Amino acid sequence: MPMDPETAPVRPPFESWGRYPSYDATLKPLYWQGDFPGALAGAHSGALPVGMGRSYGDVCLLKEGTLLPTTAMNRLLDFNAETGLLTAEAGITLAQILDFAVPRGYFLPVTPGTKYVTLGGAIANDVHGKNHDVAGSFGNHVPCFELVRSDGTRMLCSQKENPDWFAATIGGMGLTGLITWAQLRLQPIVSRMIDYQGIQFHGIDEFLDLKKQYEQVAYTVSWVDCVSTGKNFARGIFMLGDHSKVPAQLTTTPKPKLVFPFNAPGFALNRASVSLFNTFFFHKQMKPHVSTLQDYEPFFYPLDKVLHWNRMYGKRGLLQFQYAIPWEHAKEGTEAILKEIAKSGLASFLAVLKTFGDIPSLGMMSFPQAGIMFALDFPIKPNISFPLMQRLGDMTLEFGGRLYPAKDACMTAPQFQAFYPKWQQFTRYKDPALTSSFWERVTASEGAAR
Amino acid sequence: MSSMEHTQTATNAEQQLPIRYAPTAVTDDAAEAGPRRILVLGATSGIAEATCRLWAARGDHLFLVARNADRLHVVAADMRVRGAGYVDTAVADLDDTTKHAELLAHAVNSLAGLDLVFVALGVLGDARESERDFAEANRILQTNFVSVVSLLTWLGNYCAQRHHGTLAVLSSVAGDRGRKSNYVYGSSKAGLSAFVAGLRNRIDREGVRVITIKPGPVKTAMTAGMDIKSGMADVDDVAATLVKVIDKGSDVVYVPGKWRIIMAIIRAVPEFLFKKLNL
Ligand SMILES: Cc1cc2nc3c(=O)[nH]c(=O)nc-3n(C[C@H](O)[C@H](O)[C@H](O)COP(=O)(O)OP(=O)(O)OC[C@H]3O[C@@H](n4cnc5c(N)ncnc54)[C@H](O)[C@@H]3O)c2cc1C
Numbered sequence: 001m002p003m004d005p006e007t008a009p010v011r012p013p014f015e016s017w018g019r020y021p022s023y024d025a026t027l028k029p030l031y032w033q034g035d036f037p038g039a040l041a042g043a044h045s046g047a048l049p050v051g052m053g054r055s056y057g058d059v060c061l062l063k064e065g066t067l068l069p070t071t072a073m074n075r076l077l078d079f080n081a082e083t084g085l086l087t088a089e090a091g092i093t094l095a096q097i098l099d100f101a102v103p104r105g106y107f108l109p110v111t112p113g114t115k116y117v118t119l120g121g122a123i124a125n126d127v128h129g130k131n132h133d134v135a136g137s138f139g140n141h142v143p144c145f146e147l148v149r150s151d152g153t154r155m156l157c158s159q160k161e162n163p164d165w166f167a168a169t170i171g172g173m174g175l176t177g178l179i180t181w182a183q184l185r186l187q188p189i190v191s192r193m194i195d196y197q198g199i200q201f202h203g204i205d206e207f208l209d210l211k212k213q214y215e216q217v218a219y220t221v222s223w224v225d226c227v228s229t230g231k232n233f234a235r236g237i238f239m240l241g242d243h244s245k246v247p248a249q250l251t252t253t254p255k256p257k258l259v260f261p262f263n264a265p266g267f268a269l270n271r272a273s274v275s276l277f278n279t280f281f282f283h284k285q286m287k288p289h290v291s292t293l294q295d296y297e298p299f300f301y302p303l304d305k306v307l308h309w310n311r312m313y314g315k316r317g318l319l320q321f322q323y324a325i326p327w328e329h330a331k332e333g334t335e336a337i338l339k340e341i342a343k344s345g346l347a348s349f350l351a352v353l354k355t356f357g358d359i360p361s362l363g364m365m366s367f368p369q370a371g372i373m374f375a376l377d378f379p380i381k382p383n384i385s386f387p388l389m390q391r392l393g394d395m396t397l398e399f400g401g402r403l404y405p406a407k408d409a410c411m412t413a414p415q416f417q418a419f420y421p422k423w424q425q426f427t428r429y430k431d432p433a434l435t436s437s438f439w440e441r442v443t444a445s446e447g448a449a450r
Numbered sequence: 451m452s453s454m455e456h457t458q459t460a461t462n463a464e465q466q467l468p469i470r471y472a473p474t475a476v477t478d479d480a481a482e483a484g485p486r487r488i489l490v491l492g493a494t495s496g497i498a499e500a501t502c503r504l505w506a507a508r509g510d511h512l513f514l515v516a517r518n519a520d521r522l523h524v525v526a527a528d529m530r531v532r533g534a535g536y537v538d539t540a541v542a543d544l545d546d547t548t549k550h551a552e553l554l555a556h557a558v559n560s561l562a563g564l565d566l567v568f569v570a571l572g573v574l575g576d577a578r579e580s581e582r583d584f585a586e587a588n589r590i591l592q593t594n595f596v597s598v599v600s601l602l603t604w605l606g607n608y609c610a611q612r613h614h615g616t617l618a619v620l621s622s623v624a625g626d627r628g629r630k631s632n633y634v635y636g637s638s639k640a641g642l643s644a645f646v647a648g649l650r651n652r653i654d655r656e657g658v659r660v661i662t663i664k665p666g667p668v669k670t671a672m673t674a675g676m677d678i679k680s681g682m683a684d685v686d687d688v689a690a691t692l693v694k695v696i697d698k699g700s701d702v703v704y705v706p707g708k709w710r711i712i713m714a715i716i717r718a719v720p721e722f723l724f725k726k727l728n729l
Contacts, residue, residue, distance in 0.1 A: 072496075072671065075528035079531045
């Protein structure tokens with residue numbers, strides 16, 4: 001029953017996906033494009049637009065600040081059924097876009113491993129998918145968007161209009177202003193199905209050979225066993241797929257019902273259980289090479305079936321480590337890092353290996369760059385995890401790579417500033433009213449000018 | 451209005467598509483009966499918007515009325531993109547009852563008839579302020595009760611004369627019993643519920659369905675500042691329920707359904723005890 005509207009700000013928990021770090025913030029949801037910048041009134045310690053909080057660390061957090069959730073701003077504004085050009089408010093999720101587009105014979109041009117992210121969040125992190133080699137990152141498929149600054153300025157941004165703001169905002173981590181709406185170029189499909197193949201490999205060389213052999217396949221990704229050593233070192237499964245060319249069902253996906261019900265106890269994830277899981281996963285695929293027709297849901301979003309699977313890591317949360325290392329050092333870097341991880345005794349269920357192609361990102365601060373990309377999740381064990389993340393970050397730097405802010409909770413200011421040398425140029429486009437815990441952290445020390 | 455043109459281009463575009471890209475048909479019975487002509491008053495309210503999306507997806511024709519032009523504009527765009535067969539809009543402050551007849555006649559004209567009216571306008575108001583200052587109380591009563599009575603008088607007569615149509619009116623569980631925390635809002639909805647019940651009693655026999663909808667707290671912009679411990683209902687779930695019950699033509703609907711039981715209990719508490727409670 002309707003109760004009093006409280007004058008006090010609401011503080012329901014807003015967690016990022018990793019559940020670490022955890023900060024209090026005031027939530028002021030945006031319902032309409034015109035709600036910003038008015039919603040900033042009273043936001044003294046800064047503000048930050050946020051989407052679904054599907055980033056792992058603190059790019060979508062602001063300690064003691066004001067978070068502006070955008071998910072109620074989820075309207076479709078225009079759709080051209082012939083070209084697949086969709087215009088929508090930035091708070092719409094990719095799941096909602098798929099519900100609309102798939103029955104009409106269209107699919108996302110690029111999608112991350114979960115569909116529960118917003119259009120704005122996907123642009124702000126310039127997310128990548130399994131088709132980076134052939135499609136580049138998300139921003140490459142966004143012809144234009146509107147950016148609203150805290151002083152009320154509204155800008156149409158594209159490669160022609162306000163191109164510098166366009167470049168700063170793609171991958172701009174929500175710091176350049178609010179994206180109110182954006183255009184997205186969808187790709188045509190004739191079926192929900194994916195022509196899928198899974199191929200076992202042993203070691204990075206075999207992985208790279210496979211990659212070369214299947215160059216023309218749109219979607220590729222590999223799962224790697226990062227626990228096993230010796231002859232099983234860096235074994236994995238190379239998974240690839242293309243949208244099926246055989247016209248078939250184009251229906252929406254039913255809502256998931258399975259919810260991971262509780263925070264798993266800390267001992268549930270250890271080296272032994274992960275090792276068991278990995279061996280099971282590797283051999284679940286009975287033959288070295290399988291080929292089948294698979295629905296797009298399990299292919300792109302294997303984990304979305306279980307909402308809140310992050311609870312599997314317990315209350316403490318998890319850390320993700322994700323790098324891109326250029327070709328020059330890709331193989332040696334990846335092997336060295338895999339060895340370092342195996343040595344640490346920490347285990348990861350989700351170790352994902354893939355390659356980035358050479359279509360350049362449009363964003364000034366975008367993460368993807370040609371080479372090898374590797375991502376894994378660690379449970380938090382304070383004495384081991386943090387020093388390990390530190391070492392892995394330094395190794396990444398040594399091999400000329402960089403870490404992904406969207407997945408990060410640990411990189412230091414010197415690391416960040418070396419990974420992203422354009423960061424100083426980027427600060428010119430930062431909105432003075434907006435900031436994030438991530439940004440405060442990576443620009444704080446070493447006398448860095450902000 | 452340019453909305454007509456807009457809709458037509460979309461339709462043509464769809465027709466030119468190769469067959470494999472054709473949108474999958476909506477298969478429920480109501481949609482098979484053809485698009486319905488729906489007038490929505492207070493179309494930018496959270497519940498109205500979510501419900502309209504489902505109607506739009508099945509190709510219904512919509513006439514949307516709201517106060518704020520910018521908001522109405524994006525809501526109308528959304529409905530067009532989602533597949534509404536026809537969308538027209540009018541910006542109007544419905545507190546001004548002198549304009550109602552003209553507006554409603556225009557809407558009916560634009561839709562070329564009327565199958566369903568969704569009355570979703572309403573304000574929560576500032577409960578504390580309304581205790582102190584009658585101006586605030588008056589504002590709440592004007593929007594939630596007086597204006598709606600004016601609209602329903604015209605619409606009730608229109609539908610009764612034609613022996614056709616459904617009037618679905620958004621009231622609230624808050625109207626079931628006055629409570630200290632928001633009795634002005636509650637009484638505006640109590641009055642509305644009584645009015646709607648009487649109207650139903652009068653025109654049901656003319657073949658007009660009149661539905662009272664009593665939502666519990668729903669997560670929308672209206673309830674944004676509220677601190678409610680027990681989970682608020684999801685607006686999309688509420689919308690899905692509403693589409694179903696409106697098709698069915700029920701009389702009094704509680705959404706979510708548990709509120710029928712909760713309110714039965716709350717109504718049963720004797721007054722000498724109720725006045726001591728902190729509700
Ligand atoms: C299971 C899983 C798999 C994933 N797989 C991938 C993957 O394959 N590839 C990949 O690249 N990422 C991946 N991610 C990360 C995820 O795609 C990104 O973090 C994404 O940006 C999250 O979107 P969000 O809507 O949740 O945004 P949030 O996490 O809430 O916010 C992300 C950033 O966007 C900004 N932002 C949000 N909305 C706006 C707006 N309207 N205007 C301006 N700024 C805004 C925020 O300020 C913040 O900086 C994965 C995450 C999960 C949980």
